[in-house]
Amino acid sequence: MNNTLLYVLTVLIWGSTWIAINYQLGDVAPEASLVYRFGLAAAVLFVFCWIKKLPLAFNLRQHAQIMAFGLCLFGVNYYFLYLAQQHINSALTCIGFSTMMIINILNARFWYKTKITKQVYYGAALGLFGIITLFWPQINDIDIGAETLLGLSLCLAGTLFASSGNMLSIKNQQMKLPVMQTNAWGMAYGSLFMAVLALVRGVEFNFSLTLPYVSSLLYLSIFGSVIAFGCYLTLLGRIGAHKASYATVMFPAVAVVISTFVEGFVWDLTTVIGFICIMLGNLVVLSPSKQAAKEESGSQKRQTEVCEQEITPAKA
Template identity: 30%
Template sequence: MSNAAPANPADHALLRPRIVLPFLLTGMIWGSTWWVITDQIDGVPPSWSVAIRFAVATPAMFLLLLAMRKTLRIGRAGHWLALAIGVTQFCGNFNFVYRAELHLTSGIVAVLFTMLIVSNAVFGWWLLGQRITRNFVAGTLVALCGIGLLLWHEAGLNPLGGSIGLGIVWAVLGILCASIANVVQANTTGRSLPMVSLLAWAMLYGTIADLALAWWTAGPPVLPERPSFWLGIGWLALAGSVVTFPLHYTLVRQIGAGRAAYNGIVTVIVAMLLSTLFEDYRWTAWTGLGAALSLCGLVIALRARSVPTPPLGDAPLEKPA
């Protein structure tokens, strides 16, 4: 009788078509959204840009819910969860991200957001009891070195005492908000609800918070006339929100919040390419090394071992006996 541990589907979760296709699609779409956001905040208060985006996305999400014949009823606990997701993900996260892009190139903000893997795993360990592994820690340290080199380059262009430092602060706050939403939606209440039902209500609550924040911080609405803004709103609201969030949050339930955040690898490649083409991002030997280290670190973290259930960060330090 063999003593070998049975094969676990989680070992190759990212290789299955129903995982890898939405994984790549969300990464590619979100990679493009970082660049589109730069036009959204050109002459428009960031809070109003976010509010308009989700004012368009929310009705579309409810239409998707009805088209899929999912229920509108999510119960009291579901509404409290939707409120938490709406305030953190669709209000806090996006308002911080848009402000970060006032001070940093879109590609650099995308690189910073790869650290969502770290916060997802830490919050998952803290809130849901998921374990963190050696591969995850090693890969994270390598990625942090790479991100440090990229930020060092940015700081050379603008001292950290100026806008670059503020951009980093906004980005970190955005990461924390997104990570909280990623993890809490995978709790027992969230898993019992249809994904689109939970997201539709979360977007509605987030949109209400966005509108209130925009009016409070920037006054009456600002509605630009340029076509590029409204084309961007359409892409961000429909492709960047209605299409991607159901796919991404379903991945979180299937493979864990930490692994789902690995689509940041695809996102960074697309975002840095667009930043180079359209934002005149200049590569040097140091930034090339930083980008390479960031991606290598994420790949190292992907090397998971067997687990009894999909974890948030990676496989446990040791296989269960």
Template identity: 25%
Template sequence: MQSATIPPPAASRASLVVPALLACYLIWGSTYLAIRYALESFPPFFQMGTRFLTAGALLFAWQMWSARRARRDCVFPDRTQWRNALIVGTLMLGGGMGLCATAEQTIGSGLVAAFIAVTPMWTCGWGLMFGQRPGRLEFVGMTVGVAGVVLLVRGTSFAASPVGVAAVAGATLAWSLGSVLSTNKFRLAPGAMGFASEMLCGGAMLMLLSLAMGENPVWPAQPQAVLAWLYLVVFGSLIAFSAYLYLLANSSAAVATSYAFVNPVIALFLGVVLASEHVAAGEWIACGVIVAGVFLIFRGKTASNPK
């Protein structure tokens, strides 16, 4: 007989949704600035590859230790789940995070975060491939989001860096496609072991890309870059990324991607205040339009999926 003090599995899952959302909102909003600081010593793909390999290895080892402590067998991902982790990890981490860091070499961290806010729009678009038709409000939100992106890339920061624009656009497309595929076609192993396998596979792919591109970190590394890298490993990867994958598995896609209209606000504020990044008046307006579009998509999805 179950004790009244122990919540049923459904209640436990529901109770973790809010903390997971806060982790994605607050931590990910600050990681854009951390990526910029880490770039002082660690080039984009090397930075992201070492970040996710380290986080994945730590999470994998923790799962094995927890199983041994509980005197139970550790359930490792099977061959299919490792394949899925490689596909999703290549898209979300290799493409999404690697290209995001590449864009921050030439574009301010806050503006990159604002562009990435259109991820829910791309998620809706990829969903069409699997028969997920957007509702009227979602379609309006997608239209508004596109208008905001057009305004943003016409600003001085993006106009001066076509390579940065291509990188951040590719990042959003790869991340959103990986998010969609992870929920229907290529499911990961359950729980933290699935998160660890994706980070290990994505990190390995990032390191291969780093080697292929001839990236070379700067040694000795700047203390600020090292601290930023450690922040990305512990908070950005182990906590926030795991929280995001948890939301994808235990809530609607709209809820999981709602971080996209909170992160730009935090990232822009931190970039301007702490890193003296310049944001023109027109770019502020474009950011507002993008956030409005994302909010409409979120409202449309929650209205059509009230549960």
């Protein structure tokens, strides 16, 4: 798939998963649902790899790195985000998690010395401003007390782990570890971690055989995990975390559009301004920079000159 399709699939799928997550809440503990989600996703990936005869064997050092990747991206970060939502509303959680783009920019700079253009910073700032504006009615009356600060701290901790998982995914791909197989093992490790954590906390592993729960679990496992994470992590390796992570800012915008049709959400001025800022930020971040365009133009010019020299017959 080309980068555009990978990005669009990631944004559309993860922007719609909030509907499925709503159906997961209720009789089954969130920790148990996460175990089911990533356990099923890992099983699907392992079966796919087996059918396609993709190698699943890794050495001990590679498994240690894949385990760290899986715990960060498919385990610990989700646990902290679930804890955060016990203290703050979903709007604040969404805003907190959207800061992953800024964290990814800093981490990419720290881990890989990635050069970040000014337009990425401008686009990120515009996108985050759009997110805050989009959710302003929900956060306007919130009192910044100990409970809110605790929730935001937990949310930030989860986001830091998610960003670390992003960096480890890039490292995996630099080591030529295939995305599909590392995702299979990573989700298995993440599911195992959540299972152990749930057992330690005394969480009951019940299951709901209702159509809404089962169908939402299948959607989150197949589309939200197998497909979306595959697209997103592939994109990380191709265009860098500082650009790919703008998808986390786009999710709420997609969710608002879906809510408009599904739940009858009514737009107001803050919704319009927030949505426009998010979309403009997306264009700023993902548009080729002038420097990149100049380098590409120069590269094409050099290739043309080489071709012309090869075609022109040598003089006697």
